[in-house]
Amino acid sequence: MHHVVSRPPSSVRLKQAASRLLLAVLLATPALFPALAYDRPATTAPLQFRITEGRIENAFHQDGDIAAHLLLSSGIRPRVLVAFPAGNSGVGVWFEDTAAPVQWTLGEVKGERHRDGGKAWNGIVATARVDAARLVVKDAVLGSVRVLRDYQLGQPYPPETAARPEVTSNAIRWKRNRLDGAPGYAIALEAENGRFAREGGKIVLQGAPAGEPLRLRIHASTGETALTPFDAAGLLNGQASADLRSRQALQFLSYHEKFLAGSWRFDTYFGRDTLMSVRLLMPVLQPEAVEAGIGAVLARLAPNGEVAHEEDIGEFAVLRHRKEQGTPSAAPIYDYTMIDDDYMLPPVVAAWLLEDARGRERARAFLAADGGQDQGRRGDALVRNLLFVADRSQAFADEPVFRHLIALKPDKPVGQWRDSNEGLGRGRYPYDVNAVWMPAALRAVGGFLDSGLLEPYTTSEQRTRLRAAAGRAQTWERRAGELFTVRLAPARAAEQVHAYAETAGVSAQAALAALGDGELAFAALSLDADGQPVPVLHSDEGFRLLFGQPDAKTLARDVGNLMRPFPAGLMTDVGLLVANPAYADRAVWPRLGSAAYHGTVVWAWQQAVLAAGLQRQLARDDLPVQVREVLEAARHRLWRAIRAADAVRTSELWSWSYRDGRFQVEPFGAQGAHEDESNAAQLWSTVFLALSPPEAADAPASAEKE
Numbered sequence: 001m002h003h004v005v006s007r008p009p010s011s012v013r014l015k016q017a018a019s020r021l022l023l024a025v026l027l028a029t030p031a032l033f034p035a036l037a038y039d040r041p042a043t044t045a046p047l048q049f050r051i052t053e054g055r056i057e058n059a060f061h062q063d064g065d066i067a068a069h070l071l072l073s074s075g076i077r078p079r080v081l082v083a084f085p086a087g088n089s090g091v092g093v094w095f096e097d098t099a100a101p102v103q104w105t106l107g108e109v110k111g112e113r114h115r116d117g118g119k120a121w122n123g124i125v126a127t128a129r130v131d132a133a134r135l136v137v138k139d140a141v142l143g144s145v146r147v148l149r150d151y152q153l154g155q156p157y158p159p160e161t162a163a164r165p166e167v168t169s170n171a172i173r174w175k176r177n178r179l180d181g182a183p184g185y186a187i188a189l190e191a192e193n194g195r196f197a198r199e200g201g202k203i204v205l206q207g208a209p210a211g212e213p214l215r216l217r218i219h220a221s222t223g224e225t226a227l228t229p230f231d232a233a234g235l236l237n238g239q240a241s242a243d244l245r246s247r248q249a250l251q252f253l254s255y256h257e258k259f260l261a262g263s264w265r266f267d268t269y270f271g272r273d274t275l276m277s278v279r280l281l282m283p284v285l286q287p288e289a290v291e292a293g294i295g296a297v298l299a300r301l302a303p304n305g306e307v308a309h310e311e312d313i314g315e316f317a318v319l320r321h322r323k324e325q326g327t328p329s330a331a332p333i334y335d336y337t338m339i340d341d342d343y344m345l346p347p348v349v350a351a352w353l354l355e356d357a358r359g360r361e362r363a364r365a366f367l368a369a370d371g372g373q374d375q376g377r378r379g380d381a382l383v384r385n386l387l388f389v390a391d392r393s394q395a396f397a398d399e400p401v402f403r404h405l406i407a408l409k410p411d412k413p414v415g416q417w418r419d420s421n422e423g424l425g426r427g428r429y430p431y432d433v434n435a436v437w438m439p440a441a442l443r444a445v446g447g448f449l450d451s452g453l454l455e456p457y458t459t460s461e462q463r464t465r466l467r468a469a470a471g472r473a474q475t476w477e478r479r480a481g482e483l484f485t486v487r488l489a490p491a492r493a494a495e496q497v498h499a500y501a502e503t504a505g506v507s508a509q510a511a512l513a514a515l516g517d518g519e520l521a522f523a524a525l526s527l528d529a530d531g532q533p534v535p536v537l538h539s540d541e542g543f544r545l546l547f548g549q550p551d552a553k554t555l556a557r558d559v560g561n562l563m564r565p566f567p568a569g570l571m572t573d574v575g576l577l578v579a580n581p582a583y584a585d586r587a588v589w590p591r592l593g594s595a596a597y598h599g600t601v602v603w604a605w606q607q608a609v610l611a612a613g614l615q616r617q618l619a620r621d622d623l624p625v626q627v628r629e630v631l632e633a634a635r636h637r638l639w640r641a642i643r644a645a646d647a648v649r650t651s652e653l654w655s656w657s658y659r660d661g662r663f664q665v666e667p668f669g670a671q672g673a674h675e676d677e678s679n680a681a682q683l684w685s686t687v688f689l690a691l692s693p694p695e696a697a698d699a700p701a702s703a704e705k706e
Contacts, residue, residue, distance in 0.1 A: 044231065046061060046062060046063035046111060047060070047062040047063070047229075047251055048060065048061050048109065049245065049248040049252075050106070051245070051249075051651075051680040051681065053648060053651060053667040053678070054666075054667035055073060055074040055075040055101075056071055056072070056074070056667075056677075057071070057074070057104055057106050058070070059106055059109050059126065060248070060249075060681065061109050061124050062251070062252050064226075064229075065113075065122050065226035066112075066113065066123065066124065067084060067086065067226070067227065067252065068082055068083070068111075068123060068124045068220065069082065069083045069263045069264050069267070069680075069681070070082050070106075070109060070124060070218070071264060072106055072128060073104070074103045074104050075101045075102070076097050076098050076101050076102075077094075077097055077098075078094075078095040078098065078104070078130065078132070079092060079093070079094050080092065080093045080128075080189070080218060081093075081264065082123070082124065082187065082220035083145050083263055083264035083267050084122075084123070084224065084267065085255065085260055085267045085268070086222050086224035086226045086314075087222060087225065087314030088145045088267045088268040088316065089143065089144060089185060089222045089224045089314050090141075090143070090144070090145045090148045090185075090222075091140070091141070091148075091174070091185050091186065091187035092141050092148050092151075092187070093139075093187060094139055094140070094141070094151075095135045095136060095137060095138055096135075096137075096138045098132060102130055102131055102132040103131050104128055104129070105128065105129040105131075105213070106126065106128050107128055108126065108127050109124055109126040110124065110125055110126070111123075111124055112124055112219065114221070116223070119183040119223055121186065121221040121222065121223045122222060122226055123219065123220045123221025123222060124218075124219075124220055124221075125218065125220075126217070126218045127215070127216070128216050128218060129213040129215050130213060131213045131214075132205075132207065132213075132214060133211075134204055134205060134206055134207050135205040135214075136202055136204050136205075137165070137172070137202065137203040137204070137205070140163060140165065140174045140187060141157050141161075142163045142176060142186070142187065143157070143178075143184075143185060144314055144315045145264065145265065145267050146316045147161060147315075152677070158319060160179060161176075161179070161315070163175065163176045165203060167196050167198065167203060168196065169195050170192075170195055171188060171189065171190045171191065171196065172196050172205075173186070173187070173219075174186065175188075178223070178314070178315050178318060178330075179318045179319065179322065179328065180315075180318050180328040180329075180330055181328075182330070183223020184222075184223050184315075185221070185222050185223070186219070186220065187220045188219040188220075189205075189217070189219075190216060190217040190219070191215070191216055192215040192216065193208040193209070193214065193215050194206050194207055194208050194214045194215075224314050227257050227258075228255055228257060229251070229252075229254065230251065230256065230292075231251075232251055234286055234288060235250065235251055235254055235286060235289050236250075236286065236289075236689065237284055239283060239284045239690075240689045240690065241284075241688065241689045241690070243649075243689060245650055246649065246685075246686045246688060246689050247689065249650040249681040249682075249686050250281075250683070250689065253683045253686075254289065254292075255292075257292075257296065258274070258293075258296040259273070259274045259277060259292070259293050259296065259683055260683060261273040261274075261682070261683050261684075262652055262679035262681060262682035262685075263679055263680070263681045264679060264680075265679050266679065268310070268313060269300065269308075269311050270309060270310055271307045271308050271310070271338070271341040272307075272309065272340060272344060272417055273683050274293050274296060274297055274683070275293075275294075275307075275341060275344045275345060276344065276348075276609070276684050276687075277293070277605075277684040277686070277687055278294060278352075279348045280605070280608055280609070280612055280684070280690055280691075281686070281689060281690045282352060282690070283690045284689055284690040285690075287358050287359070287362060290352055290359070291362070291366055294348070294349055294352060295369075295371070295372070295378065298371050298375060298378050298382060299371055299372040299373045299375055299381075300373065301375060301385060302334070302336050305342070305381075305384035305385040305388030305389075306336045306342050306385075306388060307338075307341040307344070307345050308335065308336060309334075309335050309336065309338035309341060310334070311332050311333070312332065312333040312335070313332045314330065317331060317332055317333050318330050320333050337412055337415065338415055338416065338419070339407075339409065339415040339433055340416035340417060340430065340432060340437055342385065342389065343389060343406075343433060343437035343438050343440070344441075345382075345385050345441075346385065346386060346440075346441040346444035346445060346448075347437075347440040347443070347444045347547055349382060349444070350444035350447050353366065353367075353451075353453065354444075354447050354448070354453075363451075363453055364453065366378060367379035367382065367453060367457070368456070377457065379453070379454070379456060379457035380457050382448075383454060383457045383458055383462065386445050386454075387462060387465065387466070389438070389442065390442075390465050390469030391465075392406060392438075393438060393442055393469050393476065394468075394472070396472075396476065396479070397472040397475045397476065400479035400480070401531075402429060402527055402531035405429045405434045405483070405527070406429070406430075406433050406434050407428050407429050408424075408429075416432060416433055417432075418430075418525075419598075420596065420597040420598050422591040422592060422596060422599070424525060424526040424534070425525050425526060425534040425536045425579075425581070425584065425588055425592065426528065426534070427524075427526025427527055427528050427534040428526065428527065428528060428529045429526055429531070430525075430526050431523050431524060431525055431526055431540055432540040432543050434476070434480040434483075434484075435480045435481040435484060435523065435544065436540070436544045436547060436548060437547075438476045438480070439476040439480075440473075440548065442469055442470055442472055442473035445466050445470045446467075446471075448466075449463060449466055449467055449470060454466070477548065481523065483527065483531070483533075484523045484524045484527065484533055485521060485523060485524070485533070486520075486521065486522055486524050486533050486535045486583065487520070487521045488519065488520040488521075488535075488583060489519060489520075490515065490516070490517050490518060493515055493520040493583065494515055496583050497511050497512055497567050497568050497582050497583075499586075500567045500582035500589060501567050501582075503589060504589075504594075504600070504658075505658055506567065506658045506663075507661060510565040511564065511565045511566065511567050511569070514564040515568050520561075520583075521557065522537055522558070522561045522583075523538075523541065523558070525537075525538045525540070525579065534588075535583045535584045536579055536580065536581045536584050536588065536592065537561060537562075537569065537570060537579070537580040537582070538570075538578065539570060539578045539579070539603075539606040539609075539610065541559075541561075541562060541610075542562075542606060542609035542610035542612075543609060543613070545609075545613025545614060545616060545617050546609055546613035546616055549620070552622075552623050552624055555623070555627060555631075556627045556631075559614070559630055559631060559634050562576070562610070563633075566580060566600070567580055567582040568582070571637065571638075571641060572602075572641065572656060572663040573641065573644055573663040573664075574641065574644055574645045574654070574663045574664065574665045575602035575604075575607055575641045575644070575645050575654070576602060576607045576641060577600045578598060578599075578602070578603050578653075579592050579598060579600060579601075580600060581599075581600070594655045594656060594666075597653075597668075600656075601668060602645065602653060602656070603652070603653045604648075604649060604650070604652070604653070604688075605684035605685055605687060607638065607641070607642055608684070608685075608688055610638060611635070611642070611691050612687075614631055614634055614638070615635070615691070618631050618632065632694075635694055636694050639693045639694055642688070642693075643693075644665075645665050647665065648665055648667065649685065649688065650680065650682065650685050650686060651667070651668070651680060651682060651685060652668070652679040652682040652685060653668050654666060654667055655667075655668050
């Protein structure tokens with residue numbers, strides 16, 4: 001939506017005009033941002049907060065049409081980067097490696113608005129110090145966050161997006177329009193006590209006198225269309241946790257148009273992230289926020305009902321259209337590579353429209369509303385997805401063999417939330433999609449039919465197809481799960497754990513003691529192309545606890561597998577790992593290690609899924625006392641680990657180091673060996689706002705301090 005700037009009273013406008021005229025006369029040097037500034041009436045105080053992770057200082061600023069995330073990277077690879085949710089855009093300056101580590105210190109951050117050619121540019125101005133004698137500019141990248149993200153990973157940016165620096169003795173500035181001529185992107189660095197100079201074709205920021213830290217002002221802005229943020233009252237109800245940092249992170253990532261997956265690297269819509277975050281946060285979200293999230297997913301469905309995983313917007317869409325069609329269009333392009341979100345949608349929507357009392361009251365109006373983006377009514381869009389699910393459930397129900405499971409799309413190495421190339425251990429048939437999401441989606445189909453909500457959006461023939469599909473849920477849950485079962489003799493399991501512990505450099509003592517002397521049986525992470533299980537222990541069992549109803553014996557076994565100390569299970573001092581390859585071939589071990597994006601690392605939201613799943617299973621009244629004791633013990637142990645990593649609780653993920661017999665938190669991306677870096681604010685890492693630890697008195701102290 002376009003932002004409309006309110007006009008102040010005429011007397012105020014006259015004063016503003018006079019002030020601007022005086023300012024223009026007084027300025028003796030060319031302005032870094034020569035366009036006139038414009039004022040906006042003050043409303044509520046801006047949202048401002050900071051998160052320090054390893055060598056990266058993150059500062060967030062949100063105020064109406066301004067939303068920006070500033071990163072200052074210390075160490076031997078200094079960097080200044082600003083990401084904007086508007087258009088998923090960003091600007092960044094990278095410096096050449098320094099001989100010794102440098103340290104940034106961030107000062108004040110304020111919003112900054114200006115106009116250029118009648119167009120609004122929104123951004124921030126910040127002050128900072130850096131204790132470096134000199135910094136050599138490596139390059140600046142302006143445009144889509146997708147392009148900045150690739151550059152950070154060592155890939156070149158498209159030549160047509162290059163921006164030429166404008167250099168004066170005390171400032172350097174890059175600015176350009178978007179490739180289609182729309183307002184674009186700008187970043188400038190002003191040196192308050194240093195100077196910029198050209199040396200041998202390079203631009204050097206010379207140090208301050210007498211060894212003082214360099215003092216800089218950082219200006220950054222974007223001309224992309226602003227999003228409409230939720231305010232705190234419109235986002236959360238009174239049941240949400242008091243954890244201030246998680247509230248702030250969620251608010252920065254929440255907009256009426258869509259929820260953002262994470263900042264800085266994913267400042268836009270991701271279908272799976274939205275669905276899982278809305279589902280877990282549902283009890284504490286205001287109804288309008290729940291429906292904004294679900295509505296954003298429905299608005300981006302493919303014609304056949306598939307859920308869009310990600311969107312290319314802003315200049316990244318322009319780049320795609322120029323390359324593929326030869327046109328300068330900025331129309332969004334949606335990616336449908338992922339397969340898990342297609343089957344997540346029905347149970348998440350059912351949780352709102354069928355299970356939540358607030359959602360049930362609003363269900364008919366919600367489904368009748370316009371879905372946007374030529375989707376028709378939301379009910380029409382939902383039915384397209386339900387029919388997609390129904391059609392793909394039949395082959396396996398008729399003949400339950402691995403070839404009829406839901407596989408990754410041809411020539412795609414990824415397809416569910418473990419979307420790095422090694423995330424599924426090179427498997428083709430994901431466990432969660434087949435053993436959890438498909439049966440959960442089919443049960444949701446049956447619930448929608450029973451409710452009568454689908455009547456205005458379906459024909460009699462379609463309801464017959466859907467009813468037949470709903471009857472396949474049990475077959476999928478039982479028979480698909482059997483195909484993923486891994487069984488190891490106790491001696492073999494112990495041998496694997498001992499060898500892996502030596503390789504990983506951790507103690508095996510507690511892990512071996514926890515294995516016991518019985519057969520080890522667990523669900524494989526995936527099946528390979530030949531239908532063979534990939535024997536990696538994984539956290540996706542949490543999905544089944546949250547969306548399924550395992551029998552008591554299986555429930556106790558699977559929870560026990562997860563809660564054993566790593567490397568027998570997934571538990572460490574700093575959290576629940578998302579994968580443990582100890583039981584796989586040795587060739588798999590380095591591919592899923594502590595430096596891998598989906599390896600032996602901790603993802604906050606996976607802990608939340610398990611916590612919510614344990615809570616849901618404990619609400620059952622059909623479990624034996626012994627099984628309830630297993631679940632209660634697991635819940636307490638999980639929450640102790642969650643609290644132990646409280647300092648990184650809003651992060652996307654974190655890794656670990658092992659010292660003095662204990663695991664220590666290691667921010668992901670802080671090590672050069674890590675394959676990527678973590679977002680400081682991740683949407684689905686805020687879901688603990690809806691979860692209560694076993695003892696309320698033991699909540700993290702930081703929830704009150706921050």
